[in-house]
Amino acid sequence: MRIRAKQLAFAATAAIALLAASLPTSADVSGRAVKIGVMYPLTGKGATWGNHAQIGIRLAVEEVNAAGGIGGVPIKLVEYDYQAKESEGINIINKLATRDNVLAVLGPCFSSVCEVIFPLLERLQTPVISYCSAKPGLSKLSDWAFRNSLTSDKQLAPVASRWAKDYNVKTAVIIHDLEDAVSKAEGSKILPMLFKKEGIEVLDILTFRTEDTDYSAQITKAKSLNPDGIGLGSCYQNAAGIIKEARRQGLSQPFIGGACTGAPALIELGGKATEGTYVSTAAWMDDPAAEIQAFVAKIKARNGNKGFPYSAPRGYDSLMITANCMNDNGITNKKGDLASDREKIKKCWANLKNYPGVSGATTMNEVGDGAGGNRVLKVIDGKYVDIAG
Numbered sequence: 001m002r003i004r005a006k007q008l009a010f011a012a013t014a015a016i017a018l019l020a021a022s023l024p025t026s027a028d029v030s031g032r033a034v035k036i037g038v039m040y041p042l043t044g045k046g047a048t049w050g051n052h053a054q055i056g057i058r059l060a061v062e063e064v065n066a067a068g069g070i071g072g073v074p075i076k077l078v079e080y081d082y083q084a085k086e087s088e089g090i091n092i093i094n095k096l097a098t099r100d101n102v103l104a105v106l107g108p109c110f111s112s113v114c115e116v117i118f119p120l121l122e123r124l125q126t127p128v129i130s131y132c133s134a135k136p137g138l139s140k141l142s143d144w145a146f147r148n149s150l151t152s153d154k155q156l157a158p159v160a161s162r163w164a165k166d167y168n169v170k171t172a173v174i175i176h177d178l179e180d181a182v183s184k185a186e187g188s189k190i191l192p193m194l195f196k197k198e199g200i201e202v203l204d205i206l207t208f209r210t211e212d213t214d215y216s217a218q219i220t221k222a223k224s225l226n227p228d229g230i231g232l233g234s235c236y237q238n239a240a241g242i243i244k245e246a247r248r249q250g251l252s253q254p255f256i257g258g259a260c261t262g263a264p265a266l267i268e269l270g271g272k273a274t275e276g277t278y279v280s281t282a283a284w285m286d287d288p289a290a291e292i293q294a295f296v297a298k299i300k301a302r303n304g305n306k307g308f309p310y311s312a313p314r315g316y317d318s319l320m321i322t323a324n325c326m327n328d329n330g331i332t333n334k335k336g337d338l339a340s341d342r343e344k345i346k347k348c349w350a351n352l353k354n355y356p357g358v359s360g361a362t363t364m365n366e367v368g369d370g371a372g373g374n375r376v377l378k379v380i381d382g383k384y385v386d387i388a389g
Contacts, residue, residue: 029071031333036322037096038077039107041084045180045210046235048265049109049132049311054079055302056312057106057131060319070326073333075319078102082113089113090120097124101338103331104129104345106318109311110260111135112181118145125339127346129322131315132282134259135182136190139368146349146368148318148359149310152182152259153190155280155374160191162376162387163256163278164198169229171201173222175242176233179210186258187233195231203227208238215245222251229253235260240270247273254278264307267382277379283310283359284375284386295358307384310359317357325349 038057040050057077065074078100082088089108096102108114109132121128121144128145134152139145163169172195176187192202203225206218219242222230230246230253232239239261246253255277257266262279270277285296285308299312325348331341355362363371376388 029073029331029333031073033076034070034073034326034331034333035076035078035100035102036319037100037102037105037107038079039082039089039092039096039105039109039113040079041109041113042081044084045237046084046110046260048236048263049260049309050081050084052299052303052308053107053109053131053311053315055299055308056314056316057319059298059302060316060323064320064323070323070331070333075323082108084110084113086113086116089117093117093120093124093126093128097126101335102126103326103333103338103341104322106131106315106322109133110180110182111138111185112179114138114145114147115141115181118142121145126342127349129318129349131318132309132311133182134282135185137367143350143368144346146364146370148314148321148362148370150259150282150371150374151369152186153193154371155259155282156186156190156194156256158374158388159256159278159280159376160194160198163229163254164195164200166278167229167254169198169200169254171203171225171227172229172231173203173225173227174205174231174233175215175218175222176205176207177210177235177238178207180233180235180260182259183233183235185233187231191231191233191256191258200229208234208242210235210238212238213241215242216249218242219245219249219251222246223249227253230255232257232261234258236263236266237269240266240274243270243277244273262377262384263309264384265309267379267384272382274379275381279377279379279384281310281375281377281384283313285310285313286384286386292358313357313359317355317359317362320357321349321352321355321362324355 080092118141121142130147136151177183257279329344352364377384
């Protein structure tokens with residue numbers, strides 16, 4: 001029985017009750033609960049991505065369970081905070097796979113942690129689906145690794161083109177995080193490549209470390225070069241600090257940010273300094289479509305009526321897709337069938353085509369990376385505005 005995203009996310013209570021009634025009662029699913037593991041960065045760097053992913057994933061579980069769960073058995077999440085640390089990520093993926101015996105794992109968020117745990121999956125034989133990881137090439141590390149997100153080269157290409165055109169950028173300085181995997185890739189490889197395509201000369205590439213809070217030296221150097229624009233390979237906290245320092249030193253040049261930059265928290269932390277900044281998103285939540293706004297309302301109701309990054313809809317979709325894979329491919333949830341159940345989920349994710357989720361149509365490519373919606377966003381009057389049209 002396929003659990004359709006729009007049915008579960010947006011239908012009225014009566015419709016969900018009808019869907020639950022139609023689930024197969026004779027499905028051979030054992031146990032009191034079907035366990036799915038989740039790895040979130042709830043504390044530490046980028047916690048806003050993890051906290052909002054948790055809201056989206058828990059919402060999806062509520063709706064799946066209200067509709068009858070997996071063959072009549074409810075989903076139970078086994079959740080851990082890996083604190084955005086690689087060492088914690090390694091410990092937790094081993095616990096989930098070998099002690100908790102979950103059928104699949106959602107997460108982690110952030111490429112630096114994916115980079116260290118994906119190679120372990122050939123031994124652990126457990127499907128792992130990251131809901132926000134964007135460094136190109138990581139899914140190639142294991143057939144068990146999937147990423148329900150756009151890689152940053154795909155996210156940034158249309159943004160760089162529009163930014164270069166709108167601001168007539170001919171020269172640029174790039175500032176990037178040396179320690180965060182996706183930010184380093186964006187600053188050292190992706191942005192230079194995209195800028196070259198747009199005819200932009202890179203005057204210098206400057207670096208910082210994740211824990212840094214003083215960016216005066218980098219901005220002083222950038223100021224001396226007087227570029228037309230500044231590219232950032234940075235998560236939102238550092239990006240906000242860099243942009244504020246640039247404005248403090250009198251720089252008015254426009255910024256373009258990478259995959260981790262484009263969270264609502266960038267504007268919350270950076271305030272008016274972020275005006276005019278260009279970023280992208282892998283899920284556009286200001287789409288006026290009624291079903292999208294119904295989803296947004298549900299997330300905001302759990303989030304103090306605040307905006308949220310794409311980890312919430314991508315996390316929600318990842319749980320829904322995994323539930324569909326379980327229902328559609330006959331998992332048993334029996335102890336002796338753990339390996340075969342995991343294999344069924346892996347094959348389902350590998351063959352995923354055009355799943356109609358809240359983050360857009362999701363398809364896995366040949367290496368296990370996702371495709372879907374991508375928008376060009378600009379900070380205007382304290383909000384992200386889609387300017388792709």
